[in-house]
Amino acid sequence: MSEEGNGRAPHGDPFGYARRRMVEEQLARRGIRDGRVLEAMAAVPRHVFLDPALWPRAYGDHALPTVSGQTISQPYIVARMLELAQLRPEHRVLEIGTGSGYQTALLARLCDRVFSVERVPELSRAAQTRLQALGIHNVALRHGDGTLGWQEFAPYARVLVAAAAPRVPDALRAQIEERGLLVIPVGGASLQHLEVWRRLPDDRWEHSRHGECRFVPLVGREGWHEAPGQGGDQQH
Secondary structure, eight states: OOTTTTTOOOTTOTTHHHHHHIIIIIIGGGTOOOHHHHHHHHHSOGGGGSOGGGGGGTTSSSOEEOSTTOEEOOHHHHHHHHHHTTOOTTOEEEEEOOTTSHHHHHHHHHSSEEEEEESSHHHHHHHHHHHHHTTOOSEEEEESOGGGOOGGGOOEEEEEEOSBBSSOOHHHHHTEEEEEEEEEEEEOSSOEEEEEEEEEGGGEEEEEEEEEEOOOBOBSTTSBSSOSSOOOOOOO
């Protein structure tokens, strides 16, 4: 795949130095070790997923607003989720919560094919425009209820959920292949734990917790019925 198709920044990008500093100071120094994740974070231009007025803050260690009450996550939490997913180039991945499209672009670089579902139509349309402008072609976007996944292209090697669920949706677990992984924040409206679920043979599961986090609510049939106060502050 070409550099453009992998979401690499264009030549002469004035934010290249800021991205390298982000990777060194916010990610590597805080324990992110996956070389492919670090390389992707250094290459994909986070600022183009934001309003131009926010570009000077694009590579800081914080979440930033997008539209419809949503946010783009701080770089560390994005990198942490990608690292926990143990992504490989041959993977087909389901992403729940396209948001701005930033994590989608990173997944497109790290995996073979990405299927992403977003419940807010204007977010999905804007993400599609940004991804096309970057020349990213191995992504399919859909507007719909992310708690139900995208059954048409299941099973997936990995499922990443970028919104807080009160519990793990059964529909998402059903769409994961054997030995596949699900990375999802689970908990209340204001505080969650980042969890990793692995599907074992005979439909058995193992899961682990990896620290506290704060995401916007996962709204849908198998999530919150409506956003409970928009308690979270992070979404990609």
